[in-house]
Amino acid sequence: MSFQNPVFIPGPTNIPEALRRAVDMPTIDHRSALFAEILHPAREKVKAVLKSEAAEVFFFPSTGTGGWEVAITNTLCPGDRVLAARNGMFSQRWIDMCERHGLTVEVVETPWGDGIPADRFEEILTADAGHEIKAVLATHNETATGVTSDIAAVRRAMEAAGHPALLLVDGVSSIASMDFRMDEWGVDVAVTGSQKGFMLPAGLAIVGFSPRAMAAVERATLPRTFFDIRDMGRSYAANGYPFTPAVGLLNGLNQSCDMLLAEGLEAVFARHHRIAEGVRAAVRAWGLELCANAPELYSDSVSAIRTPEGVNATDIVTHAADVYGVAFGVGLGEVAGKVFRIGHLGSLTDVMALSGIATAEMCMADLGMDVTLGSGVAAAQEVYRRSAGNGRREAA
Amino acid sequence: MSFQNPVFIPGPTNIPEALRRAVDMPTIDHRSALFAEILHPAREKVKAVLKSEAAEVFFFPSTGTGGWEVAITNTLCPGDRVLAARNGMFSQRWIDMCERHGLTVEVVETPWGDGIPADRFEEILTADAGHEIKAVLATHNETATGVTSDIAAVRRAMEAAGHPALLLVDGVSSIASMDFRMDEWGVDVAVTGSQKGFMLPAGLAIVGFSPRAMAAVERATLPRTFFDIRDMGRSYAANGYPFTPAVGLLNGLNQSCDMLLAEGLEAVFARHHRIAEGVRAAVRAWGLELCANAPELYSDSVSAIRTPEGVNATDIVTHAADVYGVAFGVGLGEVAGKVFRIGHLGSLTDVMALSGIATAEMCMADLGMDVTLGSGVAAAQEVYRRSAGNGRREAA
């Protein structure tokens, strides 16, 4: 097991030294006063990352998927109607979860590579005069396709339709990497995990509930115990936790937020954008195309790259792992074999990104693709040397 | 935050160096072949710890409480009837979970300090001629009262009644510390977590399903997605995971099992028994009594110690933390303020135990209790020097 090269999967990300240490904590008594000194600041700092004044933040020893279950079981009732677009593997899984929990999902089939069709949502919501749709589900960043949807547009669609549904947003691969404005966009439940923008190991579901969502909690009748935010909230108020918390991850989350807020959220987002721009410049230099169908959809946390006819994209991922010891992401679901993914979120530098780009080039050349060695690297270097150089000079 | 003294809470336990390191792992690609090399051996080794040939083992990024939810949602249907004894805080919480998931719980009220009344279970099960009771819930070790119940007796009661209900067992604070015989006792679902006998940080629910329980999974209609073992099982078969796994904890679990199996399960249990005997000798020397009502109920992983009238047991815990930097467990629920708990499970030596006993003595003396300094230590030393000495000599 070698850990020398960075990983380029779209999460879990590379983990900074400081966060490795914060998580790797000896046991404390989680019923002692010490726990509250970890819990409460983490809640406050996550609110800042969510750009919310009003949200209640909860942490579950779980993952983003568990976070989705928190979102729906705490706000909805069996048989409730929800609206969602299916434009990738993760939106698909959320739809599946809703159905298995007895919800009726109005699915808007959307090409994988497109974003959420806000106009279509507006039509459907407008048509729903009886307000039977109780929630709109939106995947902010489709990790499978590298597509970032416009959540503000979804909210505008809801407003245009005068529709009172809750807006539940999967921000698993966007929050803390890309701009996310919980209050401004009227997000009612925001869901993420520890292992993406927060740069921690997997193991925490992080959810933010708006006041409207909090109000819905009391009406929601979907069965829940482990994921019930009422127990969570009551325990927090008593400086405790309803079961055994993942203290190390919470301690790490605290420090992760400190790092993000010290760098500045806008600087964090700009860094992700710059690194992503370099990767996209490389893709263009290789003569390849992204899965995302338009520039405004390009994700700053992951790029899904389409391979030409006759090339199984998964071979690139396997070859990179076997020959060069580098991890890229495979295509999932509908785009399996058709795309490979370069994750560029979390703890990453321009220099690390260049090593991923260089590796992808070698793999594609090894597999007989018509790619000029060094071409993608050079294109990315142009991006990085100008922006990084300028950035640093200004800082000095 | 000082980490110099051991903790004496009944989990999470002190974490051995080797497990700290195994958990604190850099990021790997959980979709690569490497993950299977961690997952599958961990499943096999946990089966050995459960003393089961037949079980299917599953891991969830969650806690023991999540493990209970796995147990009930994967085997039962809304409205199903289950049988359980309420003899402590944790059995109480499981009952509550069942009720919140729409099950009907036949509760046998049992004094806190007693074990599961197998004879009463037999009566009830015999009376249930229609086999409406679908599951018997049993808390093997009540962490709140330091009471270990006889699971074999529960199984015998079920057999005597000729009752086909499933036997679901909470082994959170027993498994890997005390003898647990999944196959021999006919346990259908065994539930535990990473942070007790496995000596790891909290964050993993570990569950074993018998073939009968696996058969029930297909019939169970309680809604579940995150906790659905069908997704888990399908993913394992493809060397994967249905969402992002807690790789570090799984890596740690592998190594934890290696440590337990290298020491030998019976040696692990004997060590827990010896250390517990020392603590109990100290309690007797102090003139105090355990919450557990009879010697055959004494838990080898935690001792709940009753304080005399007029002494708030919680004060001892607070004093130990504030003045000596040592964590004991408070009393919970019905015995809050009436007992304090010394956890003695997981990674602990006789020498560490003595420091806990010595601290408890100082606290009780500080608070005006009539306890002779050194008395409990001396009683425990007698236990440790004879058993430890003998054990080591045999080994040499």
Added chain:
Amino acid sequence: MSFQNPVFIPGPTNIPEALRRAVDMPTIDHRSALFAEILHPAREKVKAVLKSEAAEVFFFPSTGTGGWEVAITNTLCPGDRVLAARNGMFSQRWIDMCERHGLTVEVVETPWGDGIPADRFEEILTADAGHEIKAVLATHNETATGVTSDIAAVRRAMEAAGHPALLLVDGVSSIASMDFRMDEWGVDVAVTGSQKGFMLPAGLAIVGFSPRAMAAVERATLPRTFFDIRDMGRSYAANGYPFTPAVGLLNGLNQSCDMLLAEGLEAVFARHHRIAEGVRAAVRAWGLELCANAPELYSDSVSAIRTPEGVNATDIVTHAADVYGVAFGVGLGEVAGKVFRIGHLGSLTDVMALSGIATAEMCMADLGMDVTLGSGVAAAQEVYRRSAGNGRREAA
């Protein structure tokens, strides 16, 4: 290899978590600006620990023994005369080093268990009218016997004799654990290491040179290169190091000083004194005697405990390691087999100390000594509960 129990050797000490992490640092470029940010603050903070305004502090990748070599080779010339008392293994070794480096040592033979005879020093220095004695060597704390000598008295003796010799002090097992006043006592070279009061792994020699000692450096002709403080000084002035520095240890030293200074040096010394008093109370309760011949000589960092006739003290140490997994210190040199040592310096709590005392009791009982189990623990508990309790209350 088990790391569960604390060690009770007189250094290296138990290492605090925070220092483990500070030392375990990824590689940095020691020729970059970052290095200076570690080096210079560490020098300043060590001066504070030495209670010196005037000293120049130097760090060598070495040990205390190397520090002695720094002290003599940088201040003396071949054939120079030095004065030293031989009252334990470490003073003996320093004398041996001087002789092997061509110095002539005026040795004052002193019973092992006694401190430096300042009055005898005064006589000798007074008699040395020609000032042929160039340096007085003083071992502040004889780790082998648990004897702390009075350095102020040695300085007074030098002053009474009107003697200009340099005062070179081995503070390896005293500095950062016990009061050390470099300027006030007129210490010219102070020597210590990273692995005692600074609670770090071994690997750094830490030396402080007074202005008088710095002046001597230019005249000293003993051959030296690796240990030459002139190269060190020149490199420091250029923010560098004359060879590859042990960056992690320097980083750890920085943080160690932060911890010591945040606790407060007087509080650190008081803590060592309190813990030592508990150990000494236990020794009295056991009916045993210290190697140190008078209370004013008792060391607060290590106790050497004489065993009765017929008991090989080394057996206690071996038994503790083999049967209980606890490390005490053996007797060295003249007192080998006659004493065993309990180290109580560095990172230690009252609670940890009690576990060492309890273990020593079990060992002595196991080996047939007439020791009452719990007696030493009880005596120490009396010390700890009163002082610790009081201390904490005042702090609150």
Added chain:
Amino acid sequence: MSFQNPVFIPGPTNIPEALRRAVDMPTIDHRSALFAEILHPAREKVKAVLKSEAAEVFFFPSTGTGGWEVAITNTLCPGDRVLAARNGMFSQRWIDMCERHGLTVEVVETPWGDGIPADRFEEILTADAGHEIKAVLATHNETATGVTSDIAAVRRAMEAAGHPALLLVDGVSSIASMDFRMDEWGVDVAVTGSQKGFMLPAGLAIVGFSPRAMAAVERATLPRTFFDIRDMGRSYAANGYPFTPAVGLLNGLNQSCDMLLAEGLEAVFARHHRIAEGVRAAVRAWGLELCANAPELYSDSVSAIRTPEGVNATDIVTHAADVYGVAFGVGLGEVAGKVFRIGHLGSLTDVMALSGIATAEMCMADLGMDVTLGSGVAAAQEVYRRSAGNGRREAA
């Protein structure tokens, strides 16, 4: 302090995870049996790395510079004559050390960029009919110039001259990275440190003494105590150490050797050669030249790259650190400002090397040098994809 990018200094190298952990060890009693279990295997394994059957291996808490002092003070007498070539900063420093220790150095001035002139050595040794030269000093790999000298040729020159001098070799930046044959080449003292090919933090001098060198130890009269291998040897024989050992580093050395020997020394050397070839291909693609004057001198552990007239090479190093967070090596001594160095030894992959090459390209472009972005990367990729790819395929 960011640790995200690899370092490209010629030591200390990047440290593998497994070695970080092996070094970061809790305190053990270095006088217990456990220490011998670390010490003796490390000595044996280092012999294997040195390709020696006959050597005695010693470890000092020190650095390579201290190792040189071990080499000369244990084998030579004041006034002894030694022969050495000055062809870089490190050979220069060794010469200086000899002179400061009272030796007379016959210096062969050699262009920086050339290797040791074995023919000139032969002439001098032949002329030394009285065998006044007691030792020949040879720097195997001049870290300052990236020049590897032919030690076998030096030995042949000594044999041709029939000269009995000892052959003392500085293998600090060659051993464990490049082929080193202590017995075959007749090396009498081999010197290295922990922080280069062994991939550990700095802090250990590692020396091997041939039987002839061991015989010289008894005759050598240069003063020494800390660095005296007689004390070391006596202590080793008693499973001990003459002072406090750096246990963590020794533990790490053990594991480092395990890693090297498991990979296979020839595979380790081939890996270093392949990575170096990639860097050299990049240098050619940039139109630049190495400091080393001929291909047979090219070092596989470090490349010193000459910059064109008008470009201060140190600016590249500063720019890389400031703008891209990457550490290269500056030029030292005579070539300061004229070369910058890319270290490519120790724990490094092809992928990591590409990120260093890419960074150097950006820096040179940023500073206005005529370097085509991606050109060096492409040249190195050609080397890596063919050699790495082939190697891996064969292994599969």
